[in-house]
Amino acid sequence: YSFSNAGGILTITYTVSGSSNRPVPSATAQMQSNDLELVFTDVVSDASYKALDGKKLGGLNIETSRSGNKSTYLFKNVSKEFKLYGSKSPNQVVLEIKL
Secondary structure, X not given: OEEEEEOOEEEEEEEOOOOOOOOOOOEEXXXXXXXXXXXXXXXXXXXXXXXXXXXEEOOEEEEEEXXXXXXXXXXXXXXOOEEEEEEOOOOEEEEEEEO
């Protein structure tokens, strides 16, 4: 993963590997009270979840978990403005959060 914090926007870019049928794994994001939950399904490997667990990026605390091919990232006390999108070449999922 990589991140930047510019202009009040925290951008986290995950380099991902899915399956051959789905190179960019499914990712969904939704608000849970004041927290933003990002969930990846069908992730073959995920090195970011351990690296980000308990970290603070842009003033946001992050909690992560992994079960099977599912990784969950919980960003604590987030504004309700965020954007989630994916790209290929390279396979990436990008999360932008307004701080």
